[in-house]
Structures are given as C-alpha cells and as structure tokens.
Amino acid sequence: xxxxxxxxxxxxxxxxxxxxxxxxxxxxxxxxxxxxxxxxxxxxxxxxxxxxxxxxxxxxxxxxxxxxxxxxxxxxxxxxxxxxxxxxxxxxxxxxxxxxxxxxxxxxxxxxxxxxxxxxxxxxxxxxxxxxxxxxxxxxxxxxxxxxxxxxxxxxxxxxxxxxxxxxxxxxxxxxxxxxxxxxxxxxxxxxxxxxxxxxxxxxxxxxxxxxxxxxxxxxxxxxxxxxxxxxxxxxxxxxxxxxxxxxxxxxxxxxxxxxxxxxxxxxxxxxxxxxxxxxxxxxxxxxxxxxxxxxxxxxxxxxxxxxxxxxxxxxxxxxxxxxxxxxxxxxxxxxxxxxxxxxxxxxxxxxxxxxxxxxxxxxxxxxxxxxxxxxxxxxxxxxxxxxxxxxxxxxxxxxxxxxxxxxxxxxxxxxxxxxxxxxxxxxxxxxxxxxxxxxxxxxxxxxxxxxxxxxxxxxxxxxxxxxxxxxxxxxxxxxxxxxxxxxxxxxxxxx
Numbered sequence: 001x002x003x004x005x006x007x008x009x010x011x012x013x014x015x016x017x018x019x020x021x022x023x024x025x026x027x028x029x030x031x032x033x034x035x036x037x038x039x040x041x042x043x044x045x046x047x048x049x050x051x052x053x054x055x056x057x058x059x060x061x062x063x064x065x066x067x068x069x070x071x072x073x074x075x076x077x078x079x080x081x082x083x084x085x086x087x088x089x090x091x092x093x094x095x096x097x098x099x100x101x102x103x104x105x106x107x108x109x110x111x112x113x114x115x116x117x118x119x120x121x122x123x124x125x126x127x128x129x130x131x132x133x134x135x136x137x138x139x140x141x142x143x144x145x146x147x148x149x150x151x152x153x154x155x156x157x158x159x160x161x162x163x164x165x166x167x168x169x170x171x172x173x174x175x176x177x178x179x180x181x182x183x184x185x186x187x188x189x190x191x192x193x194x195x196x197x198x199x200x201x202x203x204x205x206x207x208x209x210x211x212x213x214x215x216x217x218x219x220x221x222x223x224x225x226x227x228x229x230x231x232x233x234x235x236x237x238x239x240x241x242x243x244x245x246x247x248x249x250x251x252x253x254x255x256x257x258x259x260x261x262x263x264x265x266x267x268x269x270x271x272x273x274x275x276x277x278x279x280x281x282x283x284x285x286x287x288x289x290x291x292x293x294x295x296x297x298x299x300x301x302x303x304x305x306x307x308x309x310x311x312x313x314x315x316x317x318x319x320x321x322x323x324x325x326x327x328x329x330x331x332x333x334x335x336x337x338x339x340x341x342x343x344x345x346x347x348x349x350x351x352x353x354x355x356x357x358x359x360x361x362x363x364x365x366x367x368x369x370x371x372x373x374x375x376x377x378x379x380x381x382x383x384x385x386x387x388x389x390x391x392x393x394x395x396x397x398x399x400x401x402x403x404x405x406x407x408x409x410x411x412x413x414x415x416x417x418x419x420x421x422x423x424x425x426x427x428x429x430x431x432x433x434x435x436x437x438x439x440x441x442x443x444x445x446x447x448x449x450x451x452x453x454x455x456x457x458x459x460x461x462x463x464x465x466x467x468x469x470x471x472x473x474x475x476x477x478x479x480x481x482x483x484x485x486x487x488x489x490x491x492x493x494x495x496x
Contacts, residue, residue: 008020023040029366031365050203053200079109080109090104100278108158139478141477145221146166147174148225153284153328159184175204176205238461251461253414272290273308278324288392313370336391348374348376374396378409410457414435414455426440449467
C-alpha cells in the first residue's frame, strides 16, 4: 500500500519541528489503513537532539523548582482541554477502545499531577550538630540529559510516566516513542511546548535500533528509561550500563491470577475478563494465566466462557464503540494465533475460541477475539511465552501451595493476584508469591503515580523503578553537605 499521500510524522529538536523524508508506515489497526509515515532517524538526529538537551540543561537546572512545577500545572490544564483529541489519537493509532484510551490517559495525567508537587518531592534532610558545630544536609540535584524509549501499547501513559517527573526534577529529555504509535507523542510534546517549556528541554526523535543504540551510547546521556519486551529491556540495560548510564528497563511478564474455591464468582469473572482481555491483552500487567485451585475451575469457567463469548470486537475509530479492539499489527495477530495453535497441538483445549472472529465493517483490521485455553501445562510454549493478546490460559491446581509454586517458577515477576474470601489464603499468597505488584481481589494491580511500578526478575532490569519516589530518586543524584563555621566559641573546642 502506498504511503505517499499520508502525513509525515515530525521530529522536535531544539524547539523546531522537522520533517525527515522517508520512513515506515503507521497503521490504523482497526482498518489496516496507513495513516502516517514515521521517519527512521539515525545517529545525526540523535546527536542533534541530545546536544540541544545538553545546551538547555544549565538554565533549566537552575530554574527554581516552583517555576518548573508551574509549567506542569499549565500542562495538566492543557491535557484536560485536549483530552478527547488525545484519546481519539490513541484509539486511532493503537486500537484501544475510547474507554481504554481515557483510562490510560487519566493514569498518565496522574503522573503530571505528581510532577506538580516537585518542590516538596525534592526536599532534602538536615541535622544540626552531627559533631560539635557541624551541620549536615542533603540535596537532590538533576542528572542532565535523560532519555525515554517507550512501547506501542500505551502511547500516552508510558511517556507520561517518564518525562514529566524527569523534567520537573530539572533534567532535560529526549523521547523516542514506538514507530508504530508516534502521533500521540507528537501531541503530548506540542502541548508541553504550549505550556511554556523552554527550547531544547524536551526533544522528540523517531526510528528503530540505530536510533536506540545511538541514545544508549551517546556520551552526554546520563539516564535511560525503557518499557518494552524482556529481550530488548535486557539489551537496553546491558548496553546502557556498559556505557555508564543509569538505566531502568521494564520488560515483559506472565502474570498469574489464583482463583480459590471460595472466590466470589461474578466479581471474579468480571475482574478476570478485564485483566485478560482489556486492551486486547496488550499490556505487561495483563492477567494471562488463571490458576484455578480445586473446585474453582468448575465454579468459574462456565460463566467466564460465557463472558468471553459475549465480548464485542470491532473498530475503535468511530462513534459506536466495541468492548474490545484490534491488536497492533497483522504480524502480531498472526503470532497470537500461532501461540494458541501451539497450545492446542500440545494437548490444551480451547474452550472459548476467538481465532475465527470476523468484523464485516472493518475487514482489514487486525482482530483476535477473546480466547480461553483450558488444561495448559507448565511446559507448554503457551505457558512460557508472553502472548500479549486476548488469550487466557487456565491451569488447574490441587491447592494454594501448588499455585504459588507454579507462579514462582516463572522467569517474570511483574504482577500476581488472588481471588478469595479467605484472609489466611490472601496473606499466605501475598507473603510468598514472587512478584513486584500483588493484587488481592484486584485483577490488575498496576500502581498509581505515587507508588513505584515494581517489576521483579525478568520483568525489570535496574535498581530504581518508574513512578513515585523511586522515580524521583532515579532522575536525581544526592549530594550531602557538611558545614562548619569558625569563630569565637564555635568549632571543635567548646569555650566556656
């Protein structure tokens, strides 16, 4: 399909919007149509963006935190004023329903609001007389040029996890969004420019591996934030740290939801359906595997299958909204389908089959219906790999110990949840399960802006997580100042 008549996605470097000829097509996954062309930049664009950020850093660093916060108060207001436009853009280029786009943008907006409190968040500690006449205090100071490399699945929320706090802390920033969803990032940058952010403080580049590697190795870059798949997260972390960068790299997941025999069935079905099939399963906190304990499967599955079959699938770029939209691309759709087929060939049973879904009003879209696969075993490909689609595995467990042991054998460690009315079972689960975010009767225990997004193991590479106070710590370095003044009666010897 030709992309000659579609608009080119611009870069934003040193306060100028620039267009680079050539690039890769940006698709509307609801229809399969090309809606834009994203440039494939290289080392030259990266160097220009980083140098612009480095040039802007001294003045922005010295801007009082309260003045930096005011920029984000204005930014928050502008996001609210353009909320519907941003949500429509997310739905068009990603395929989320408008309700899902609104929910994700609200989560991103919470991080802007958190950044507005930066004067308090940057406060240090002090203690008088740590020794006679000596006082000590701490300061949090910005690092310099920081980088954000963001995925396709949350075009607004994940960038807003990163650059608002980084900039509020006094850093400058280079954002590299996924080339599959660059249009929302352009809108976010335009609004921050309108809010009064000085030239060069935030820059936007596009491209693939060449751009990423140039950012990871640039000598002026101090810190890198990343969200994406585990193999790339590992590459980001290893390459960035090898070149002296501070790195937080969030990877993939295989999140387990334990369902006990005493769980409230209607509420569990509602939560599990949302966890597994919300955002077409394209989120790192998706509840992709249900570990049903004892009689829970027989109580749960009939209603869960009925709920899955009732989910309406369709295009999200129009007034009439479905319950679930498409996945991001044709190759990704085919991968999801192949993983379901592998589970079936290895002995599992598909009890709700979304593979044959047809959407007559959008025949070119990339659709997979809600799918449930029962009898999945731990050694199956479907059990080990992150599907990143609307597919729920069901594994049957004899007891809670077996469920916890199964969850803990996973290489990942983003989230885990339990549905039960037993406080004892819930306490045992939250104490023993190996995951950074745990839900008790909460299917998607993703944290809000004031708490860190605490993935473990293969789901996270680094030390300080995104969001919350850990996010502030990641984007700052601590300075400790000890002070002593000499004069009569002051110093090491107390004069009576």
